[in-house]
Every structure is written in structure tokens, then in C-alpha cells.
Amino acid sequence: xxxxxxxxxxxxxxxxxxxxxxxxxxxxxxxxxxxxxxxxxxxxxxxxxxxxxxxxxxxxxxxxxxxxxxxxxxxxxxxxxxxxxxxxxxxxxxxxxxxxxxxxxxxxxxxxxxxxxxxxxxxxxxxxxxxxxxxxxxxxxxxxxxxxxxx
Amino acid sequence: xxxxxxxxxxxxxxxxxxxxxxxxxxxxxxxxxxxxxxxxxxxxxxxxxxxxxxxxxxxxxxxxxxxxxxxxxxxxxxxxxxxxxxxxxxxxxxxxxxxxxxxxx
Numbered sequence: 577x578x579x580x581x582x583x584x585x586x587x588x589x590x591x592x593x594x595x596x597x598x599x600x601x602x603x604x605x606x607x608x609x610x611x612x613x614x615x616x617x618x619x620x621x622x623x624x625x626x627x628x629x630x631x632x633x634x635x636x637x638x639x640x641x642x643x644x645x646x647x648x649x650x651x652x653x654x655x656x657x658x659x660x661x662x663x664x665x666x667x668x669x670x671x672x673x674x675x676x677x678x679x680x681x682x683x684x685x686x687x688x689x690x691x692x693x694x695x696x697x698x699x700x701x702x703x704x705x706x707x708x709x710x711x712x713x714x715x716x717x718x719x720x721x722x723x724x725x726x727x
Numbered sequence: 728x729x730x731x732x733x734x735x736x737x738x739x740x741x742x743x744x745x746x747x748x749x750x751x752x753x754x755x756x757x758x759x760x761x762x763x764x765x766x767x768x769x770x771x772x773x774x775x776x777x778x779x780x781x782x783x784x785x786x787x788x789x790x791x792x793x794x795x796x797x798x799x800x801x802x803x804x805x806x807x808x809x810x811x812x813x814x815x816x817x818x819x820x821x822x823x824x825x826x827x828x829x830x831x832x
Contacts, residue, residue, distance in 0.1 A: 582815045586822040590829035598825050608824035683825065685818055 581688035588681045592644045592674045595681045599647055599672055610634075624649055637662050639669065647672045650689075738783035743768055744776045748785060748799060756798045 588595055598604040605626070606613040612627040617638065624636035636651035648671040650662040668689040675682040739745055743766065750765055751757050759777060763770040777797055780786045784803045789796045 582818060584815065584818040584822055586826055588826045588829045594829050595825065598828050604828065608821055608828060681829075683822060685822065687814065687818065 581686055583684065583686045585682060585684035587677060588683055589679070590681060591679065592676050592681045595674055595683055596644045596647075599674075599683075600641075624651070626651070635662060636670075640671075645674055738779050738785055741776070741779075743772070744779060747773060747776045748780060751786065751797055751799045756796050758794045758796055760794075762797075 598608065600616060600618050602614045602616045605616060610626040610628050612629040614627060615623070615625040617623050618641055620638055620640060622638040624638060626634045626636065628634075634651055636649045639648040639650060640646055648669060650667040650669050652662045652667040668687050671686045671688075673684045673686075675684070739748070746766060747762055750762055754761075759770050759773045762777075763773045766773065768776075777786060777788075781788060785800055786797045787800050789798070
């Protein structure tokens with residue numbers, strides 16, 4: 577029922593070299609991803625650190641680096657600040673693909689591996705416990721959220 | 728590109744559809760006729776809302792004689808769906824931020 581991946585893309589009026597720099601250089605990543613800086617050791621297996629002023633720190637691990645075309649890493653998006661080493665089961669895979677399009681760039685991001693995250697016992701217990709009354713309260717909250725997203 | 732989770736959110740974003748779903752949840756089940764009797768909209772409108780909810784997997788239809796009875800399906804909801812929609816929205820925001828930075832002179 578829950579999809580295992582999210583796919584998003586955007587067309588940018590800038591060359592792939594510039595988009596690549598924004599995606600992979602820590603000084604830039606700290607501006608569009610975290611808001612309190614980042615560290616990236618740009619090689620397969622290299623460590624990544626993403627910092628947020630209010631949410632703390634997330635850790636990632638670089639998977640693939642193909643200059644100007646592909647960059648991927650694993651990270652644990654739902655771990656508490658302090659973060660664990662991102663492994664299968666506690667992390668998702670984020671893959672960026674850059675394609676030259678005229679003078680611009682098509683940037684695509686796929687984040688996958690959610691199904692394994694969601695298969696936790698806690699989640700199943702939560703679903704199993706949800707009685708009708710609790711569900712009505714939940715859907716109310718969900719609706720407010722949905723309206724924000726759809727807006 | 729919309730994910731099933733997003734379809735759920737789109738289905739819930741309409742206030743009338745949300746009321747249809749809430750009524751079904753409260754009553755346990757209902758038909759287009761019984762729901763229309765409790766809502767300020769026509770039976771035809773309720774049928775349309777039920778179709779959207781059905782596509783999102785939020786209701787289950789069961790034919791009984793001349794009537795179609797609907798019950799709520801909660802599986803598409805819950806934390807997982809919320810996460811997915813929130814994450815998709817975050818990526819959209821991040822991609823737009825990258826685009827802005829890239830297109831700055």
C-alpha cells in the first residue's frame with residue numbers, strides 16, 4: 577500500500593556543472609538541505625553530515641559519485657539527532673540524476689527503501705491498535721496536513 | 728508523478744470528501760443515499776466523492792442487492808502515508824531551492 581520510493585524532478589536553467597556543485601559541495605548543501613552546514617567526503621563510502629539548527633544532525637554515507645551525472649547516498653531520515661550509521665533497514669537511498677537538456681539541466685531525485693523502514697513492529701502495533709475512534713482523530717489531523725500539501 | 732500516498736492526501740484535501748469519510752468511519756458503513764441524507768450535498772455528488780476515495784483505496788465498496796455499501800479502509804493512512812507525503816513535499820522544496828541557487832546569476 578505504501579510506495580517504496582519517491583521520485584521528483586525539476587528542470588533548471590543552469591548547466592549540469594553548476595547543479596552538480598550545488599548537490600555535492602558542502603558549502604552549498606548546507607544551504608538547500610540542512611540549514612546549519614554540511615560535510616561531505618565526496619567518494620563512494622565517504623561520510624556525510626547534515627546539520628539543522630533546530631533538528632540536530634543527520635549522518636549519511638556516499639554510495640556513488642559520477643561527476644555531472646549521478647550522486648547517491650544512504651541516510652537515516654527518521655533517526656533522532658545523533659544519528660546512527662545508515663544501513664539497510666534504518667536508512668533510505670537517495671539518488672540524484674543530472675541530464676543535460678539544452679543549456680539547462682534536468683535534475684531527478686529518487687528516494688527509495690521506505691518499505692523496509694515501515695515494516696517495524698512498532699508501526700504494525702500502531703496500525704493494529706488504531707480503533708475507529710482513534711482513527712477519526714487521526715484523519716482530522718491528516719486532513720489539515722493534506723490541505724497544506726495540496727495548497 | 729504522484730505516489731499512492733499523494734493520492735490519499737489529495738482525496739482527503741477536499742472538506743466534503745473528508746466529511747464523507749468521517750461519516751463512514753463513525754457509522755461503520757453507508758451508501759451514497761444514506762450519506763447524502765446527512766450531508767448538504769446531492770447523492771450524485773456523494774457518488775463522485777466516493778469514487779475518488781475508492782481510487783485512493785480509502786473505501787471498500789460491496790454490492791448488496793441494488794445498493795453499494797461502503798466501508799472505510801484505514802490501511803492507506805497512518806504514519807507511513809504521512810511520512811511519504813511529507814517527504815515528497817520536502818524534496819519538492821529542496822529541488823526548488825537548488826533551482827533558485829543554480830539560476831542566481
